[in-house]
Amino acid sequence: MTLRELLKVMTGALLATPFLQLFRKKEETGYYWQIDPDKCIQCGKCETECVLPRSAVKCVHQYASCGYCLFCSGYYQDKRIEFNTAGENLRCPTDAIVRTYVEDPYFEYKIDEEKCIGCGKCVKGCASFGNGSLFLQVRRHLCKDCNECRIAKVCPSGAFTRVPADKPYIFRHPPEVKS
Amino acid sequence: MNMLGVVQARFPAPEFDNYKVPLIQLENIVADVTPWRILLLTLFLVVGAVLFYKYRSRKGMLFLSLAGLTLFGFVLKSCPCPVGMFQNIAEGVANGTYVPLGILLLFTLPLVCALFYGRVFCGGACPLGALQELLHWHTLTIPLALDRVLRLIPILLLLLCSACAACGLGFPLCYLEPYLPIFVLNFATPLAILSAVFIVVGLFVSRPFCRFVCPYGALLRFCTLFAVKKPVITVKECVNCKLCEQGCPNGAVLPPEPDTSTATRRKGSRRLSTLVACIPLALFLGGLLGYFAAPAMSSMHRDVRLLRDVETKQQTLEVEAFEAQGSSLNELKARAVHAQNKTLVCMTLCGMLFGACAMAELIAESRRRREENSYSIDASLCFCCGRCYAACPLERKEKTHEK
Ligand code: SF4
Ligand code: SF4
Ligand code: SF4
Ligand code: SF4
Numbered sequence: 349m350t351l352r353e354l355l356k357v358m359t360g361a362l363l364a365t366p367f368l369q370l371f372r373k374k375e376e377t378g379y380y381w382q383i384d385p386d387k388c389i390q391c392g393k394c395e396t397e398c399v400l401p402r403s404a405v406k407c408v409h410q411y412a413s414c415g416y417c418l419f420c421s422g423y424y425q426d427k428r429i430e431f432n433t434a435g436e437n438l439r440c441p442t443d444a445i446v447r448t449y450v451e452d453p454y455f456e457y458k459i460d461e462e463k464c465i466g467c468g469k470c471v472k473g474c475a476s477f478g479n480g481s482l483f484l485q486v487r488r489h490l491c492k493d494c495n496e497c498r499i500a501k502v503c504p505s506g507a508f509t510r511v512p513a514d515k516p517y518i519f520r521h522p523p524e525v526k527s
Numbered sequence: 528m529n530m531l532g533v534v535q536a537r538f539p540a541p542e543f544d545n546y547k548v549p550l551i552q553l554e555n556i557v558a559d560v561t562p563w564r565i566l567l568l569t570l571f572l573v574v575g576a577v578l579f580y581k582y583r584s585r586k587g588m589l590f591l592s593l594a595g596l597t598l599f600g601f602v603l604k605s606c607p608c609p610v611g612m613f614q615n616i617a618e619g620v621a622n623g624t625y626v627p628l629g630i631l632l633l634f635t636l637p638l639v640c641a642l643f644y645g646r647v648f649c650g651g652a653c654p655l656g657a658l659q660e661l662l663h664w665h666t667l668t669i670p671l672a673l674d675r676v677l678r679l680i681p682i683l684l685l686l687l688c689s690a691c692a693a694c695g696l697g698f699p700l701c702y703l704e705p706y707l708p709i710f711v712l713n714f715a716t717p718l719a720i721l722s723a724v725f726i727v728v729g730l731f732v733s734r735p736f737c738r739f740v741c742p743y744g745a746l747l748r749f750c751t752l753f754a755v756k757k758p759v760i761t762v763k764e765c766v767n768c769k770l771c772e773q774g775c776p777n778g779a780v781l782p783p784e785p786d787t788s789t790a791t792r793r794k795g796s797r798r799l800s801t802l803v804a805c806i807p808l809a810l811f812l813g814g815l816l817g818y819f820a821a822p823a824m825s826s827m828h829r830d831v832r833l834l835r836d837v838e839t840k841q842q843t844l845e846v847e848a849f850e851a852q853g854s855s856l857n858e859l860k861a862r863a864v865h866a867q868n869k870t871l872v873c874m875t876l877c878g879m880l881f882g883a884c885a886m887a888e889l890i891a892e893s894r895r896r897r898e899e900n901s902y903s904i905d906a907s908l909c910f911c912c913g914r915c916y917a918a919c920p921l922e923r924k925e926k927t928h929e930k
Contacts, residue, residue: 356753359642363635366616369626377625379607379615389848401713411549415538450546479537492711495607495615496698505848506829512627513559519551 378512381497385483385520387507390468390475394484397499398466404491405466405484405499407444407459410520414481416454422474422482423447423457439469461487483520560603561629567603568636568652571595575651575911576644580756583922585913588650592657592912600654605710609633609648610655610743611700613685614692621693621873637743641750645757649737649747650911658706659734660912666776667731674778675892677739682884685742690877694870696828705736733776734910748907757906763921765901772902774918779908784897795893802890809882817878818871825870834863 383394383405394405425439433447444463448456459482466484474482486497500508511518540548571591578587599605607615612634619626637648649656669677688700705725708718728735737744751757760771760780772780825831836846837856849859897903904915916922 352753356642359750359753363638363642366620366626366631366635369619369631370628378627379630387848387852389844389851391844391848399707399711399713399718401711401715408551410551412540414540414548416541417538451543454541454543456546456549477537493604493606494701495611496701501697504844505852513561 377510378515379495380488380493380511380513380516381486381491381500381508382511382516382518383483383485384507384509384518385485387505388468388471388484388503389505389507390472390484391504392467392469393502393504394499395465395467397502399492399494399498400490403466403499404487406461406464406487406490407466407468407471407482408485408487409457409459410481410483411456412481413479413520414457415479416450416456417478418453418455420447420455420457420474421477422470424473426473439473441465441467441469445470457482480520485517488516561627561633564599564603565629565632565636567598568609568633571652572636572640572644572647575647576640579647579650579758579911579913580644583913583916585917588911588913589660591651592653592660595652596654596657596661599652600658600710605654607633608654609637610653610741611698611704613743613746614688614698614700617689617692618695618698621869622695638746638750641747642753643755645751645754645906645909645911646744646747647911649744650913654710655704655706655741656734656737656910658709659729659736662726662729663733663776664730666733669732669778671778674738675888679885679888680739681742681745681748682888683881684740685745686877686881686884688742690870690873691824694825694828694873695866696824696870700742703740737910738777738908751907751909754906758904758909758911760904760915760919761901761921762919762925766921767900767902768920769902770918770920771915774914775909776914777908777910777912779905779910780915781897781903781905783900783902785899798893799890802886802893806883806886809886810879811882813878813880813882813885814875815878817874817876817881820878821871821874822867824874825867828863828866828870830859830862830866834859 395403398404423438423440423445425437435443438445442463442465444460444465446458446460448458450456468484471482471484474480497508509518571594575588575591578584578591599608607630612630615626615630616634618624637652640647684700684703688698691697691699703721705721708714708722725735732738765783767783769782772782774780826835833845833849836843837849837859
């Protein structure tokens with residue numbers, strides 16, 4: 349049957365066309381989701397929109413740009429009554445920021461990812477009065493790599509981008525990961 | 528206030544005496560499982576074809592699909608799966624962006640397999656199919672006419688979702704996937720409602736998603752038309768016991784049709800010529816519908832929405848972010864107009880194509896000639912589950928003989 353043969357050849361050709369893409373110059377895109385921290389406005393959607401019961405987006409601390417402030421604006425509320433670590437003075441709703449004394453007058457702030465819900469409150473605080481060393485990022489070991497990230501769809505600042513498998517993280521500033 | 532909070536050293540990094548500044552806490556690069564998925568998928572397709580055609584084993588196919596469910600659904604990352612990947616490809620082709628090789632391969636392998644052996648992917652490797660197979664209890668037969676109409680939905684979805692992906696409207700199919708809550712173990716309400724509906728329907732209607740929603744299924748169906756090897760039930764002289772037809776919950780087994788008289792033949796050919804004459808009309812109507820649906824679609828585009836909000840001075844988060852990023856309004860306008868035009872073209876094309884597909888379906892239906900005195904399988908509707916093999920008494924006899 350000639351029509352059938354023709355259709356068959358056409359189907360085969362159609363299946364092959366996407367592979368023409370491979371001859372294009374390889375660009376820096378892949379299929380893993382990451383947030384561009386410089387675009388994020390910490391709207392809070394990252395906490396609620398992820399398909400997972402607990403969001404795959406967590407706060408990440410880039411220590412190298414941290415000021416180790418005594419009065420960390422990511423740690424304390426703006427309208428705190430006093431600088432003590434009572435719950436109502438702190439920004440983080442789940443008490444996920446662990447504060448440890450380093451040396452006078454510096455403190456180290458560490459994010460406990462078990463507790464972090466990715467709400468971005470501390471990130472906002474740090475960005476407005478501090479160095480901006482906290483940022484939200486999709487944690488690759490938690491993320492399901494949805495074909496369309498539910499957060500990306502609603503992110504008001506268009507901060508979500510796709511990255512290739514060999515460059516799986518976007519950092520806030522100079523990358524300084526150990527490999 | 529600096530809303531974006533770009534890194535700025537308001538407080539210089541202190542110099543410590545004996546404290547080493549820690550590095551970012553990041554799990555070392557998470558392993559990329561895509562090569563494994565490709566390898567396993569190939570293996571599953573080969574094993575599936577062997578089990579289904581050589582051993583004709585229902586149990587084998589069931590075990591294979593269970594293994595597929597565990598591996599592709601739970602052990603390896605389940606997303607992005609071949610079912611939704613046509614969207615990535617549509618997006619890549621339309622925008623001229625790079626589509627990773629992994630996606631290309633995962634998408635084409637099952638289709639290539641369908642060109643040779645039919646929908647072995649559906650019966651053996653698709654986690655969604657396996658889940659539906661498990662969650663099926665009692666088959667209610669759907670009237671043939673309704674079945675034929677509903678069969679058009681996957682084609683429509685295939686075209687619509689591709690159009691959306693091509694126009695930058697996102698991947699709508701990913702929101703229609705009813706079994707997602709089971710794979711991500713999140714049973715919060717908005718996600719779970721669709722899921723519950725499909726599961727309840729699936730108890731009585733076999734593979735509701737596969738038959739009436741899955742756009743990838745439509746592609747597989749199309750490829751199966753040209754399959755080199757198609758499933759055949761009757762190994763020997765068929766005794767017309769009807770058991771296989773009752774055994775197939777998917778309506779893929781066709782009863783024999785005694786040689787039709789010349790009167791019905793002539794009626795058939797008249798119907799065929801009417802249908803062929805209707806093709807231009809269908810194309811025109813489809814295109815028209817698509818053309819008029821386009822503005823509603825493009826108003827959902829990110830840039831179009833943002834432009835509208837900026838122009839009407841609404842205080843949305845998007846506008847806030849837009850202002851904070853200091854992007855230029857003219858660029859946004861250009862992007863929005865581009866998106867609108869693109870949607871118009873894509874939707875018109877999509878409508879015309881749907882018209883063409885619907886007509887093709889009707890024509891194929893009226894041209895089909897069945898076997899004269901034995902039951903046969905419509906390969907394009909067969910999910911390669913092997914139930915009919917298990918139901919055939921001749922086949923069972925043969926198998927016990929072998930033993
Ligand atoms: S949704 Fe976007 S803007 Fe909002 S917190 Fe997440 S990345 Fe930031
Ligand atoms: S890709 Fe999916 S799992 Fe990952 S952050 Fe987005 S919604 Fe959550
Ligand atoms: S038709 Fe069903 S089994 Fe086949 S690809 Fe679609 S969801 Fe999977
Ligand atoms: S293998 Fe048989 S029972 Fe299963 S879908 Fe195909 S025709 Fe129906």
